Amino acid sequence: MEFSEKALVLRVGRFREIDAWVRLFSPSRGVYTAFAFGGCRSRRRFCGCLDVFNHVHFKVRSGRTYHTLLEGQLVNGHATLRTTPGRLGMAVNCLKFCEAVEVAPPGARAAHDLLLATLAALSGESEPPRLFPLYFRARVSCDQGFFPSLAACHHCGAACVDLPGAVFHVEEGRFLCPACHLPGRGTFVRLGRETVALLEAVRHTGPEAWAGCDPSPTAAGEFSRLLDRFVAYHLGLSWEHGTFVKN
Ligand SMILES: [Zn+2]
Structure with missing residues (x-):
């Protein structure tokens, strides 16, 4: 055929x-x-x-x-991508992530179109934000149904956007407000309001808008920690020496 x-x-x-x-x-x-x-x-x-x-x-x-x-x-x-090492490195990172995730055909179109839009956005940015590859990983994780909504506490349903001190339980994939966060086993990543807003912005916009995200160092740190741990635990992947390694 x-x-x-x-x-x-x-x-x-x-x-x-x-x-x-x-x-x-x-x-x-x-x-x-x-x-x-x-x-x-x-x-x-x-x-x-x-x-x-x-x-x-x-x-x-x-x-x-x-x-x-x-x-x-x-x-x-995509010749423009190859003109600066920083931009090329980010593009390679996004490309390798798609390969490592092994997206199945039902979700392939969304991930494929997102990757093409990402390469176009990177081609148009002379200095893309440092977190760009992490935004990409977050958006793929959301699109493929791995990452839950952060609109409300997954235990009591309280709207978390206005509550400081909420956390994400990595292993359970649950977002918890301060009242529902009880110390216990597992990995908890603290998510401030700004980080939650950043993740929701990345989830609901395309790569062409991500250069406009300008998180504070605290939010950038929380976002990086969340994505690294989430992807390592739920997708079994970590970025080591220029490639994704299966855990
Ligand atoms: Zn709660």
């Missing part, structure tokens, strides 16, 4: 000198691997296509055990 679709190139590797394998992120199939036989030589079939960050219209043959790329046409090479 053959099909054609636009997909984002997450990774490329070579084998047998002229052949390549390509890790792709497609809105309908999620993350998958396909082979481009002769891909490293063929200027005609894959002209400028087989590079990380390329958004490519591929023609694919799906076999019983693997996919073969027949030809590709470059849609967007």
